[in-house]
Amino acid sequence: MVGIILASHGEFANGIKQSSEMIFGQQPDVQAVVLMPSEGPDQFRKKLEDAIASLSNQEQVLILCDLWGGTPFNQSSAVIKGHEDTWAIVTGMNLPMIIEAYAQRLGSDDAHEIATHICKTGAEGCKTLPESLQPETEGAAPAAAAPVAQGAIPEGTVLGDGHIKYVLARVDSRLLHGQVATAWTKAVNPDRIIVVSDGVAHDDLRKSLIEQAAPPGVKANVVPIAKMIQVAKDPRFGATKAMLLFENPEDALKVIDAGADIKELNIGSMAHSLGKVVVNNAIALGKEDVETFKKLKEKGIKFDVRKVPADSKDNMDNLVAKAEAELK
Incomplete structure (x- = not known):
């Protein structure tokens, strides 16, 4: 190295x-x-x-x-x-x-x-907001004309093998932030980041900030849970390599219950709030979280407990047991 x-x-x-x-x-x-x-x-x-x-x-x-x-x-x-x-x-x-x-x-x-x-x-890495303040690169070629819009892909079209690829499904209360936009994006190479959240999907400001936070070459979308369930079944996304971001395990369970082919959940960070107990330096669990992780495990879901790819993996069973004991 x-x-x-x-x-x-x-x-x-x-x-x-x-x-x-x-x-x-x-x-x-x-x-x-x-x-x-x-x-x-x-x-x-x-x-x-x-x-x-x-x-x-x-x-x-x-x-x-x-x-x-x-x-x-x-x-x-x-x-x-x-x-x-x-x-x-x-x-x-x-x-x-x-x-x-x-x-x-x-x-x-x-x-x-x-x-x-x-x-x-x-x-x-040197960018401005508003974007209009960004100076033009000296000697840069004139901007090409905008391509002619091709319209939406017709319903029923099958791309790739017709099944969306999940390169990472992550639970992170912060959703799309620096660790995700850099370390995880480079580790799993998605071509699309999909934030799955009913709350954020209906919050124009948060939605806009997340879409702007996407790294170069990767498109970010914010969708409600019902829309993600539709996307998971849509053959038009068969050529898509997606990173899914959930605010909490309950939302992930809803999507998995609806048939999304997710085999593993990366557990990044879960913020502490009233009624939750801290189980490691990044995760706090409440009673609902404990029950949700048990249901996910019963479905055969594996857990990868890491904030960033370089971290050592923690054991989700131990964290759930610790939370359960402290919440009694």
Whole structure:
């Protein structure tokens, strides 16, 4: 695995490392190296060399720096000499860039390849709202004319094998947020994210925010439970790879009861509220939740209890038993 060094002025590298691991999970072979106001170049150089020495793979090293021309970059440039064939430095470090680096090194052992890829991601992470404030890319080609609308796919059309593919079905009270839009999307590669919620489907503001939060190349839809049940049976979705997001296990059970071919539920986070007990650092269960998970288990549903792909799996049976005991 490519080793990653995050280098910055002040505590920025430590902070962005913590932020990236909140989204993508704990990461091996990632070190933050910071230049404090009281330190000089030589002290930073020593910390940088020690950090590289701590990596399990010192043949492939990627250094992400905050600023071109600053001390962290200058000392990294000095350290990279003699390793240019396998090491790389990228400046302008931001959160989308780091998360993409984590994802890319799962499939690539080439620091140069990852460096080239994450430059594009880092630039794409700079967006404005309102979108009208976004500057045009210099030298960009004129926008192509909008394609002619083809209309809805006729009812009864069969795409693929006629059965929608569920690459992930997740229970998460926060629905579509950073961990889902980045870590899980990269892990399971859906082409559509479907938020299944009666409440959100009828809340125009929340619905709009969720649709805007979809990562590039993935469409997000918010539908009520009844609509999801129709979609699950519609052969026009046979070529769709869907990630389903439920606010609670009760909504998931309704869709499964109606015939959706869901074999496994990823349990991400369930917020604490009155009448619920906390059973781990992300999940709180009430009596209705306990009964719902029992019904799901009776149906043969498997549980994958993780906030992010890098987390170790928790045991749902143990969590349900803990909640049941505390709720008596």
